[in-house]
Amino acid sequence: MMAIKFDVLKKQAARAVKVxxxxxxxxxxxxxxxxxxxxxxxPPLTPLMILRMVEAQSAHKKENIIKTWVPLxxxxxxxxxxxxxxxxxxxxxHHGFDWQGIKIxxxxxxxxxYPISYxxxxxxxxxxxxxxxxxxxxxxxFEAYFTVxxxxxxxxxxxxxxYLNVVEMGRGAYGFEAASQQYFHQPVKSLNAEQAxxxxxxxxxxxxxxxxxxxxxK
Numbered sequence: 001m002m003a004i005k006f007d008v009l010k011k012q013a014a015r016a017v018k019v020x021x022x023x024x025x026x027x028x029x030x031x032x033x034x035x036x037x038x039x040x041x042x043p044p045l046t047p048l049m050i051l052r053m054v055e056a057q058s059a060h061k062k063e064n065i066i067k068t069w070v071p072l073x074x075x076x077x078x079x080x081x082x083x084x085x086x087x088x089x090x091x092x093x094h095h096g097f098d099w100q101g102i103k104i105x106x107x108x109x110x111x112x113x114y115p116i117s118y119x120x121x122x123x124x125x126x127x128x129x130x131x132x133x134x135x136x137x138x139x140x141x142f143e144a145y146f147t148v149x150x151x152x153x154x155x156x157x158x159x160x161x162x163y164l165n166v167v168e169m170g171r172g173a174y175g176f177e178a179a180s181q182q183y184f185h186q187p188v189k190s191l192n193a194e195q196a197x198x199x200x201x202x203x204x205x206x207x208x209x210x211x212x213x214x215x216x217x218k
Contacts, residue, residue, distance in 0.1 A: 170206035
């Protein structure tokens with residue numbers, strides 16, 4: 001009798017392992033396919049855009065998604081320089097992860113009450129395009145996974161282009177072109193260094209632009 005029960009349990013365990021392997025393989029196939037698709041097709045929406053629309057609907061407000069896609073060649077050098085200086089100075093040389101920056105953030109968080117996070121442009125793009133913006137270790141694991149895929153499949157220029165077009169910029173604007181039109185009434189390729197710095201400054205908290213609006217953005 002015990003032998004029969006053991007055989008049944010063994011078969012169930014083998015079946016469970018087979019199902020688990022199938023799920024893992026399916027997950028990899030789906031995610032890799034998505035990354036390949038978005039290498040050539042611009043993401044129409046991001047999880048954060050959907051979340052903002054749901055939040056607005058719950059509050060009985062209307063959330064306008066303002067976005068205009070522009071190629072990397074249509075973004076001013078001043079914007080790119082300001083962004084990389086503020087967010088990811090080793091972007092062109094790392095492989096998705098700036099271990100020195102991560103180490104500094106880890107040491108800081110061990111000593112201070114309010115933690116900081118350190119994410120490269122590649123990591124932020126992975127989060128923005130593919131993941132729900134929750135502050136959990138599980139999301140960080142998936143973020144690392146997608147970061148590796150982006151570095152392998154997209155390359156640096158595509159990563160930077162997508163980031164510049166999907167990042168939240170406040171007041172319903174997503175991407176630097178939409179933000180440039182919203183705040184300066186001109187295309188992002190025309191921004192000077194001061195204007196670029198003002199836009200980049202809002203990235204840690206895009207909602208700071210609501211009230212009061214900085215004098216340079218009025």
